[in-house]
Amino acid sequence: MEKGRFIVLEGIDGAGITTQAHALAGWLTARGRPVLVTKEPSCGAVGSLLRQALSGQLRLDEAVVAMLFVADRLDHLTREVMPALQAGTDVVSDRYYFSSLAYQSLEVPIRWLAQLNAPCLQPDLTILIDVPAGVALERVTRRGKAREIYERPDTLDRVRCRYLDLARVFARAGHPLHRVDGSPAVAQVAAGIARQVEDLLAQPAGPASFLRDLVLDWEGWP
Numbered sequence: 001m002e003k004g005r006f007i008v009l010e011g012i013d014g015a016g017i018t019t020q021a022h023a024l025a026g027w028l029t030a031r032g033r034p035v036l037v038t039k040e041p042s043c044g045a046v047g048s049l050l051r052q053a054l055s056g057q058l059r060l061d062e063a064v065v066a067m068l069f070v071a072d073r074l075d076h077l078t079r080e081v082m083p084a085l086q087a088g089t090d091v092v093s094d095r096y097y098f099s100s101l102a103y104q105s106l107e108v109p110i111r112w113l114a115q116l117n118a119p120c121l122q123p124d125l126t127i128l129i130d131v132p133a134g135v136a137l138e139r140v141t142r143r144g145k146a147r148e149i150y151e152r153p154d155t156l157d158r159v160r161c162r163y164l165d166l167a168r169v170f171a172r173a174g175h176p177l178h179r180v181d182g183s184p185a186v187a188q189v190a191a192g193i194a195r196q197v198e199d200l201l202a203q204p205a206g207p208a209s210f211l212r213d214l215v216l217d218w219e220g221w222p
């Protein structure tokens with residue numbers, strides 16, 4: 001049996017990641033592919049601690065948050081993601097280690113974050129849903145849920161720039177983040193993502209690799 005494909009969706013808060021994760025799952029299901037949609041922070045024990053930190057309820061140092069994210073990621077990988085992939089199920093993850101690299105690097109050194117995440121499985125495809133911070137915040141405001149600690153225009157703008165810088169660093173390492181314009185209507189964004197996934201599915205599944213296997217060149221990193 002062929003292993004499932006590991007597809008990650010990334011972007012700033014309000015970019016439409018959750019919306020597109022479900023749209024992509026529908027697209028894969030319609031093609032007869034079993035799919036698991038999952039998210040970070042996960043629904044495990046470490047994930048629930050992280051949600052308290054993101055809501056501002058629990059105050060933790062950024063370095064501690066970065067470590068909790070990795071602990072949650074490894075827990076999520078072993079508990080949910082890898083068993084599904086082994087069983088031939090595609091996994092669509094709403095955020096992954098690129099979120100750690102983009103958000104936490106505002107406070108802690110990027111090289112340290114990359115080292116912490118070294119044991120994490122490399123996705124088969126990563127899509128960066130790119131929108132300006134203003135568009136994302138408008139969507140978050142319209143959605144009406146309580147705001148999280150990063151949901152401020154200046155912070156989201158800086159995180160967006162980090163994602164675009166990460167796209168360049170990972171492209172140099174041969175693992176591009178495929179940028180999709182997240183500004184148009186949901187169906188149009190979904191079609192752009194589906195095109196990337198179609199290309200992935202046309203290729204045979206490659207061997208598993210890990211973040212530690214990539215040679216990341218941080219030269220010129222802000």
Ligand SMILES: Nc1ncnc2c1ncn2[C@@H]1O[C@H](COP(=O)(O)OP(=O)(O)OP(=O)(O)O)[C@@H](O)[C@H]1O
Binds near residue numbers: 013019142143185
């Ligand atoms: N392309 C789009 N055009 C207009 N509105 C959208 C679009 N995509 C998503 N939305 C709406 O914007 C809001 C935020 O979308 P969503 O929850 O998918 O974002 P998110 O990136 O998952 O945010 P968060 O990081 O906060 O979880 C939702 O109300 C959603 O319906």
Ligand SMILES: [Mg+2]
Binds near residue numbers: 017018019094
């Ligand atoms: Mg979401």
